[in-house]
Amino acid sequence: MASSRTLVDDDRFRIVEWMIEPGDAIEMHTHPLDYAVLPLERAVMWAVLPDGEELEVRLTPGEAYTRAAGAAHRMENRGTARVVFTEVEAKAPTA
Amino acid sequence: MASSRTLVDDDRFRIVEWMIEPGDAIEMHTHPLDYAVLPLERAVMWAVLPDGEELEVRLTPGEAYTRAAGAAHRMENRGTARVVFTEVEAKAPTA
Numbered sequence: 295m296a297s298s299r300t301l302v303d304d305d306r307f308r309i310v311e312w313m314i315e316p317g318d319a320i321e322m323h324t325h326p327l328d329y330a331v332l333p334l335e336r337a338v339m340w341a342v343l344p345d346g347e348e349l350e351v352r353l354t355p356g357e358a359y360t361r362a363a364g365a366a367h368r369m370e371n372r373g374t375a376r377v378v379f380t381e382v383e384a385k386a387p388t389a
Numbered sequence: 390m391a392s393s394r395t396l397v398d399d400d401r402f403r404i405v406e407w408m409i410e411p412g413d414a415i416e417m418h419t420h421p422l423d424y425a426v427l428p429l430e431r432a433v434m435w436a437v438l439p440d441g442e443e444l445e446v447r448l449t450p451g452e453a454y455t456r457a458a459g460a461a462h463r464m465e466n467r468g469t470a471r472v473v474f475t476e477v478e479a480k481a482p483t484a
Contacts, residue, residue, distance in 0.1 A: 302454065358475070
């Protein structure tokens, strides 16, 4: 099982730090909000989609990526290095 | 002068890594969007508001804070440790 720690959960953002040990996974889930991923340690994780498709996700500190709300996936750590990243979800319209 | 590096600037987020060396500052500016700050190194910076008010901001890796759009401030590094943080601005309505 992966573990998580909520840093902020206010009316603007939900910010969660995720940790997936080697061999563990974040079970299949869908993000209700657009989100950004900011890696804290160099590692590789695998996104497994509901249809079985698998996507390799390289995590590099100092880089980031974003995804739209609504995509379901399971995140697996098949490597030997732990996976640690901060996930930032945007809650409210701000523009 | 502070320096910055844009990690992502897409239709959902703008993610910028900021670095303020000791003695430097990010000049007075206003955020058009709600934003989150994720410190990468332990340091202290000072927010100087247009009316001269000064707020100490302690930056600790593994913590985060958020602010609403519209607040003007100048961010100063008066310490001896450099200030490094990632700033995440939320662009589009997502809920």
